[in-house]
Amino acid sequence: MSALDSWHPDSKDLANLAKERLSQKEAQYILDHCKECRECADKLFETIRSQPIVGERRLVKKQNWMRAATLTFFLAAAILATHWFLEDNSRSGQFAIEPKSLPDLSETIYAEEPSTWFEDAFTHAMVSPDGSKMLHVDSLGVSLVDLSSGEDLRAELLLDFDQVMAATFDGNGRIARFANRRRDMGWFLESGENLRSTAIPLDAVPVWAPGNRDVVWIRPPGNRIVLGEPPDDRWHNIGDRVLGLAWDPTGAAAYGLAMSENGSASVLRVRPLGGEVEIIREGLDASALPNGLAVAPDGQSLFISLATEDEPDADARHETRVNRDLDIYELEIKSGALRLISNIEGDDFWPWVAGDYLYWTHNEYDASVMLIPLGNPGAKPLFDVVGERDGRFATQLPRWNPSGELLAYTVGSWRLADWGLNLDTEVVAIGSDGDRGPPAALVTGYHADYTPSWSPDGRWLAYRSRRSPRPVPYYAGPDVTDDIFLRRADDPDAEEIRLTDFGWEVGDPNWSTDGSRLLFDSWDRVPGVSKPWVATIDPEHGDLLDVVPLKLPDEISGSVSGVYSPVSDDVLFIERLNPETQRLWVMLAAGEVEKVIDFTSYTRGGAAWTPDGESIVYSALVGEKMQLFLVPRVGGEPQQLTAEPVNVLHAQISPDGLWIAATRLSQKKEIRRLPLR
Incomplete structure (x- = not known):
């Protein structure tokens, strides 16, 4: 039996926590307990509601402001959000985030500290379906990394190629490589024990459908979404610049994140069997850099990275001292509704769904x-x-x-x-x-x-x-x-x-x-x-x-x-x-x-x-x-x-x-x- 099973905070402890009268260690101990104990989480929620901390909060001085800010954030984000998830699962689809998986409770599976100035701000990862490896994309190119050991699996990525310049996971969960081999350059797919060269253009960025039954790609200047390999490719003129692509888990549709010249981003849907390009939601405040988007396993929602939930404001983009870091949002496809998933301080971007997990890259x-x-x-x-x-x-x-x-x-x-x-x-x-x-x-x-x-x-x-x-x-x-x-x-x-x-x-x-x-x-x-x-x-x-x-x-x-x-x-x-x-x-x-x-x-x-x-x-x-x-x-x-x-x-x-x-x-x-x- 753990300490959490044998001890529970009393009403006085919970009231003192709400009023910020406990030490950081004491507060963290109770909060850790409440993460595991539904009954105490409910009691703390009721304590916060019945005893507003505003009227009884101590004067915030230089010595305690960081602890108070951290505690306030945790109480608001962790406890209230936990209660919200536990009490009303109907607000999200079948593949909503687990109740215990709040933004500040995400698990870090890999970390590094770049020695560059700005060049690696956009370094990001794509995780294999079994969660064991990742394709690591940085300022020097792409590498394959074992997530349990951190080992660089260079030989597994390179195979018999002279050079691998880019890579992604295809619709079978295997590695698709943009590579060069004895003057043969292009996108290659693993097919059994062999490698198949595709007809996709050299400057294209492709994403394969489940089972590799289809492929969607873009190429500079990025204002067209293309389905299929040449010569059987089907073009959709978008007008806006496409920043990212993803497939529905069934392969029935592909989604794109695109930005117009005025900086407003939209999520689009195209179907392999024809039809017009559909706008799922527009007026999004996204980054103009290439970015990932990921579709939930049930196909009812997708995950995107945004600065705010509001319409983009060009003036705000030029402000030096404003908080506009990227956060991860869930977008419900049917209604277009947004829900915040992670708002940790620092940029959270390049969402990626693999297996039963949502992954993303975090910058500090x-x-x-x-x-x-x-x-x-x-x-x-x-x-x-x-x-x-x-x-x-x-x-x-x-x-x-x-x-x-x-x-x-x-x-x-x-x-x-x-x-x-x-x-x-x-x-x-x-x-x-x-x-x-x-x-x-x-x-x-x-x-x-x-x-x-x-x-x-x-x-x-x-x-x-x-x-x-x-x-x-x-x-x-x-x-x-x-x-x-x-x-x-x-x-x-x-x-x-x-x-x-x-x-x-x-x-x-x-x-x-x-x-x-x-x-x-x-x-x-x-x-x-x-x-x-x-x-x-x-x-x-x-x-x-x-x-x-x-x-x-x-x-x-x-x-x-x-x-x-x-x-x-x-x-x-x-x-x-x-x-x-x-x-x-x-x-x-x-x-x-x-x-x-x-x-x-x-x-x-x-x-x-x-x-x-x-x-x-x-x-x-x-x-x-x-x-x-x-x-x-x-x-x-x-x-x-x-x-x-x-x-x-x-x-x-x-x-x-x-x-x-x-x-x-x-x-x-x-x-x-x-x-x-």
Whole structure:
């Protein structure tokens, strides 16, 4: 007999719990008991109803606000929702979530902590029907993982292919591979002991019906849903961009999630036997990124990921400090009604039904700016200089002004619902001891603004912005430009001067020592390897004189970023050699290049000169986390500067050389599940 069988909280315990008078340990013990004991759950429910906690709640102070908030959420979400499920199962279909399976009671079956900056925010999983394995899709491609051991089953995924670029589970629960084998490239299905090459186009994203009796697919630009393999394919013009596909368990219908140009998403249904495309529900507030949707085993409802239950609001997508993380919803197909399934803090996305479980991917992302002592022995690192203390919204990419009295940064998380739309910049005053003043807006506008760089004389701000004349619903929305801008530093209302018209992915600008040139990287309208460019301006008036590519020597194939030396025209470049290795180069003003060091990194971790131009601070992977290192500009043995339990990126050194400002990034991804009844 367990302790739960022999002990039950009395009425006083329950009343004190409702009034938040118990310690966290005592409260958790009672709540754990109530999860297992129907009788006590009912008593606690009645206690909450009869003794409202509002009138008797203690003053919430800094010492207890997190516990109170957690308790309030648990009481409202866990106990009330448990009672709701237990008392009225008729509100959901046959395959509703089990009564004990509340949003905050989901089970984590896999977890990882990426060492990248933003690249793995969209990493997600698809679980095999028996729940033993998952296809793990990240910034490097696809892998097959054993969920019990975490082992990478590379050989089982690769078979005799040269390369597997993408994969999914087909209608028989086996792996469908987009792969290359001895010049034979395409989508392959397992058929007995053999592999069958399909006629599906190479750029298609397919989903197979149960038993592989049919297939539905999309291909760029994604405005058509196609049923069947060529030459027997049937096309349905949608107009909107399709983000995800799923089949009814019987194969009688396929469903799609599509987004219109105004950002409103719809769930659609198409039937293999013909007929018009049906709209199940429209006006949904979804992410514009590719996303999964999953149909319940009884075919009466499906699961989707949404930011809110409301109609999408384009203005809200651009707000920095709003809670718009993605949550999992159940959509009843017949009525179009929505029901919240999981609203855990952080993005919950890519729902997937396998066996008797609903799976999804969960993101936790917390970035703040920290200060690391460099030239001041005895000083200690200062955490959360800006970040959680300012409202739990991510801050990153710090930059100092020339006097070292101001620190600018980008505020806004990489939330999936509004990818790249919600970034603005702010500034705080910083004392010599690292103490800071209140934050103030610096560069703001529709779409994304990134931390500006002050000119050496402090008169100008140069920055990268993705600009739109009005609020747009997604990253590559209508009339969006991506360029370098210039503005007077002392006048927030001064007119912006647009320096480039590339329109596609420029990098952050860096000033030359004389304040007449700006160095940045860009794709120049064509995706691929970025190259450095130099914009020459009139330092007095900010007029653009010219923008030309900076010729790289043959030793350097391209640059992730380029930074002028603070004491000369030498340039520090970061070159990406392969997905896991980068190299630091110094290009002298005369054009010769000197290799500094190779290091491991899967992301854009940044690098910066020390004020004397003799050393470089950069971010590299050590173990499983990105940390800061100091290396002489001529190369040599690097010195590790940080050993944080999280990633440290984007180093910027104060003009006096005493402090390094950096992004401190904690990132966790989980695969969660809830049982379906």
